[in-house]
Amino acid sequence: MRIEFLPAYNGDAIFITYVYGNATVNILIDGGTRQTYQTKGKKNTIISGPLKLLVEGIRQRKEKIDLLILTHIDDDHIGGILKWFEIDEDALGLIGEVWFNSGKTIAGYLNEPEVKIPELPLVPQDTTNTGVNQGVTFEKLIREAQIWDEVVVVQGQCLDFKGSIFKILSPSRPGLKELHDKWFREASDSMTSVATDYDQSLEHYLAGLVSDPDGSIHNGSSIAFIWVYNKRNYLFLADAHADTLINGFKIFEYDKKNPVPAEAVKLSHHGSNRNISLELLEMIDTDQFVVTTNGNKHGHPDKKGLAKILKSKTNPLIRFNYPNRIDDIFTAEDRKFIEFRTNSAVDGIVIEE
Numbered sequence: 001m002r003i004e005f006l007p008a009y010n011g012d013a014i015f016i017t018y019v020y021g022n023a024t025v026n027i028l029i030d031g032g033t034r035q036t037y038q039t040k041g042k043k044n045t046i047i048s049g050p051l052k053l054l055v056e057g058i059r060q061r062k063e064k065i066d067l068l069i070l071t072h073i074d075d076d077h078i079g080g081i082l083k084w085f086e087i088d089e090d091a092l093g094l095i096g097e098v099w100f101n102s103g104k105t106i107a108g109y110l111n112e113p114e115v116k117i118p119e120l121p122l123v124p125q126d127t128t129n130t131g132v133n134q135g136v137t138f139e140k141l142i143r144e145a146q147i148w149d150e151v152v153v154v155q156g157q158c159l160d161f162k163g164s165i166f167k168i169l170s171p172s173r174p175g176l177k178e179l180h181d182k183w184f185r186e187a188s189d190s191m192t193s194v195a196t197d198y199d200q201s202l203e204h205y206l207a208g209l210v211s212d213p214d215g216s217i218h219n220g221s222s223i224a225f226i227w228v229y230n231k232r233n234y235l236f237l238a239d240a241h242a243d244t245l246i247n248g249f250k251i252f253e254y255d256k257k258n259p260v261p262a263e264a265v266k267l268s269h270h271g272s273n274r275n276i277s278l279e280l281l282e283m284i285d286t287d288q289f290v291v292t293t294n295g296n297k298h299g300h301p302d303k304k305g306l307a308k309i310l311k312s313k314t315n316p317l318i319r320f321n322y323p324n325r326i327d328d329i330f331t332a333e334d335r336k337f338i339e340f341r342t343n344s345a346v347d348g349i350v351i352e353e
């Protein structure tokens with residue numbers, strides 16, 4: 001079994017592969033930003049991104065992406081998939097099944113009248129591309145390809161998939177209701193500041209940790225889960241809210257006294273302080289944390305959030321799928337003040353068992 005955290009710019013793209021019976025099972029969680037699939041270099045040369053290379057490899061091996069999970073609709077999670085669908089005519093044929101909560105399926109699940117919930121256009125409106133796919137939505141494509149059963153994925157479910165189990169922590173039903181009600185009332189996804197908080201020492205942050213919950217509705221709709229493989233737990237927290245995750249753990253009978261043992265945790269929301277709480281950390285028994293971002297756009301991860309990890313765990317390992325962040329965040333003084341380990345890799349991090 002191998003989990004790969006692709007370098008997906010400021011987004012998430014996570015690839016899990018393992019053997020079940022005598023077949024390979026491939027699971028892709030999110031697709032990162034649009035550049036994660038393809039980008040342009042000098043003189044308009046086309047450069048394949050890590051997602052495209054992954055897809056090409058799967059195709060060459062005559063395998064499929066057996067399960068594609070789209071945690072939520074923010075561009076840093078779904079952009080790469082939209083770009084893939086836009087460019088690659090055979091993309092849908094390579095996907096076995098999709099888990100995705102769309103505005104429409106959420107409305108149906110809540111028995112609410114269908115409201116004007118934004119669908120995801122394949123080509124964003126701000127592009128000059130007037131290709132054939134314009135006006136075609138992501139939902140329409142996956143529905144027509146019959147790879148999406150339109151069943152909402154929600155907290156408390158225990159979903160079996162080819163020899164592994166997904167225990168769904170987020171979104172919650174109230175979270176979805178809130179999402180549904182507020183979708184149009186509030187401005188689009190609340191953006192966090194571009195500035196980092198690396199100007200202060202760990203000592204400073206450790207002295208006064210406060211909670212400052214994430215209020216983003218999109219993030220609150222994130223599909224987050226405990227993935228159980230070979231009796232071991234791996235936590236994929238998407239951009240979920242800390243409070244929702246805490247309630248999710250309680251449903252699966254984990255608490256402070258009986259924390260969920262985990263091999264590794266993909267931190268929620270790229271290590272944003274607003275999505276990490278001490279109460280949440282108390283419910284997780286692990287020493288391996290994964291941060292997925294190049295730090296652009298939102299200034300993630302937050303040093304304050306990482307300080308919470310250092311406060312509640314002994315000598316944890318914090319892993320980064322972009323190496324550039326580590327020395328920006330931690331000073332030599334910080335490292336003297338408290339013991340912790342960091343590592344990173346240029347081509348994304350891998351966890352293997």
Ligand SMILES: [Zn+2]
Nearest residue numbers: 074076239269
């Ligand atoms: Zn995100």
